[in-house]
Amino acid sequence: MKKAITLDVTQPLALLAACPAYNPSPLTTCQLDGRSILIKDETKRMGLGAFKALGGVYAVAKLIEARLGYPIAPQELLDAPCRAIASDMVFVCASAGNHGLAVATGARVFGARARIHLAQTVPEDFAIRLRDKGAEVVRSGNNYEASVNAAVSDCEATGAIHLADGSWPGYTEPPRLVMEGYTVIAEEMRRSFARNGNWPSHVYLQAGVGGLAAAIAHMIRSTWAEQPKIIVVEPVAAPCLRESAIAGRIVTVEGPTSTMGRLDCKTPSMLALNILMSCADEWVTVSDEQASEAVETARATGFLTTPSGAAGLSACLRQDAARPLIILSEGSVSDA
DSSP states (O other): OOOOOOOTTHHHHHHHHTTOOOOOHHHHHHEEEEEEEEEEEEEEEEGBTTHHHHHHHHHHHHHHHHHTSOOOOOGGSHHHHHHHHHTTTTEEEEEHHHHHHHHHHHHHHHEEEEEEETTTSHHHHHHHHHHHHTTEEESSSSSSHHHHHHHHHHHHHHEEEOOOOOOOTTTTHHHOOOOOHHHHHHHHHHHHHHHOOOOOOOEEESSSSSHHHHHEEEEEEHHSSSEEEEEEETTTTTOHHHHHHHHTTTOOOOOOOOSSSGGSSSOOOHHHHHHHHOOOOOEEEHHHHHHHHHHHHHHTTTOOOOOTHHHHHHHHHHHHHHHHHHHHBBBGGGGO
């Protein structure tokens, strides 16, 4: 029997309460294709332009606290004693872009260092933004999985702290913290729906390794007063969660490189898979062309995003849900 994962939204909310850059992201209703679609807009989240700002920064803070060995108030993380501890800590991860930005930002804010492994397929724009955050960037391998392996080897060789957003047997706590940070998105929406009563009938959650989708699905099933149908959306080129759910175990899929770069993950997170297998109602895929069409639909409505950010919208536009909710998970790189 799988051990139930614990995600406590009060922890990241406490940290964010001390952060001047934090505000709930917008939740709006737009008319698209003759329907009202609820849109949670993460494209400007905390100045980083993506939901991942919530996970990586929070996880860095909690891992610094763990190094201290005792709980501290969020404000104390910026004090000299904590920064002295953090100055000896190096956080390493693989990234398709946004997770690395969040880790690099967290390391910089709290006085630590970051080293981010990028596959050759990640646009140079992301590497530039990472360096601007003070991170060291290493190009590692031809795909995301190769960069993950490089990050693991890096930490084994140097003693750095591996802060991945995916999990596997024997490696769960850092990615659990990342997911715990993402629960804030679901709590922001829950509070809004509790006030106005406009609960969605369907929620479309795009997924790479699955951290965002799992965190929000977990919170929906645990805390929302009205329960929607939950649809997990993946690229046609990388349906690792769907195939793993069918098999009942982690499956690595094969496929071409997708233009949905942040979702182009061939192996799912173990923690995310376990949650989604019990929470999700449906698994769908969208093609690169369909995701690009959704980007243009979003742009016409005033939202600037990418194929990865618009994947949930793409799936939504192909179904006839009564009151759908989608998440625009990242802004356009050129506009970030």
